[in-house]
Amino acid sequence: MRRAVIKGVGHYLPERVVPNAEFENTLETSDAWIRSRSGIERRHFAAEGETTSMLATEAARRALAMAGVDASEVDVIVLATSTADLTFPSAATMVQNALGMTNGFAFDVQAVCAGFVYAMANANAIILSGQADRILVIGAETFSRIMDWTDRSTCVLFGDGAGAVLLEAAEGEGTPEDRGILSTDLHSDGRYRDLLYVDGGISTGSSGVLRMQGKEVFRHAVEKLSATAGTALAKAGLAPEDIDWVVPHQANIRIIQPLAEKLGVSMDKVVVTIQEHGNTSAASIPLALSVGVERGQIKPGDLVVSVAIGGGLAWGAAVLRW
Template identity: 40%
Template structure:
């Protein structure tokens, strides 16, 4: 069987930084309380007129600035997002058209915060099944535009940003290993953003505003992150001691700490950046991965464990042996010359 893995990565977060103090001034929620309860100090908000497709294009531009040939051979685009520009055309198609991939397959994937890991699984399956040669997978959101910014339960937690990865063939012994994917709609009322329907299939009413039951989501998240992570390690014949880096969904520092404890993985082997970006939903895992690669923490041949949970309620986990054989997959300091290379996509 071919070895399928990540061959290029990129990310983009909007310029506007929103500190906790802004919520303290506007809503009376103490900045220190937000950080102590969530681990978040600041997050990024997209500009007026800047939507999820724009963030995706900028993430690809960043990738191409270090690896101008990264998109060569890509014939499918998957965008994991719960804040698409429109119901249709897909945001994936909008991005594809802007980055010179007009005419390739493209679709959006909606499993909220689990979406990027789901997307990696879909990409690997398509390549192994002969349906694609290389796949561009994006995960990202502009949740600041979807949420009620006066809602004390959700406004303080979420931010905007997108990460991307090209999935293709890598040398033997590297790449994506195993996946665990799941969803349970019984938990849907605990975390949702409504659209056309006004009630769930069981008749329970949906609120028009985005809704989250923090207590129920916390219990669910700790359980499924631990269960799915341990299950995928077992499928890969790995133990927690074999993991060099745990890269979890960046929702809440307390959830991450509890999940890491269940794995038996120390926090110094866990990638954390929610303090600077908040919860970017489908963007958290690829953004965290990108930063850990870019600053030199993730190295060639290291064993990674990616875990995520999200609305649906959904969950996803995968094991990955990191291949650093392409420019954007190594620390930025090693590719100074590549950073100056022209991008295939105009700004």
């Protein structure tokens, strides 16, 4: 059976580090308040002129380097982002150009914080169909550009960054022991649009800023994430006790901890990076995957479950063996 196997992973973070204390100068907040309500200690912000596609390109280069693959050998780029450089063309084509890749095709996926899971599902389908053998899947965001800096409930939560994986077609036995993506599970429900959105776009003539009903998003998050993880595991013929690592969207430690509890997984088996990066939306899962490998946590043969939920609402899960 044809499988999409991760051959390389990489991430990139802007140089500027913003600790919680920096917000104390402009907002009625504190380092202790932010930590206690989110688990976040610091985040990275892109420099002036540093775009989402630039962050994505650097992460992609590092994933290619780990895999020992040249950009000319890549067939497709799928880039998950809600903060593309321009309305069009896609940020993915900008990455394609920056890498010097003149073959194949590139496109963006927009599912907000669930974007990377959606991108992985699309890339997996392309590989399984035989349309491509190597695909760069990237999550990249510059959410610092869509913040309301007077809203302490949102602007302290988000950061900028990028992560990338290189998927490559390989032959498996068609069993849960195969390496590669074993299953995906995607959902959305537009009835909940107003819980998390940006109040700008083509229809308004401005880029807008992020608006969120945090308590309502939290209410949906744990139940929906645990359910989609269970469904994806069942599709792969696996169960929560088979999990080696949960690599969740890094939205809030108060979501990650009860999610682990509902899955019956110890926090020792959860890759957590939110304290260093904040919520980087579609970039958070590939960032965490790359950091998990760098730390020596995720190893070949490990079963990894990734889950995410974002505006839409859109949510989903991916089960893969490293």
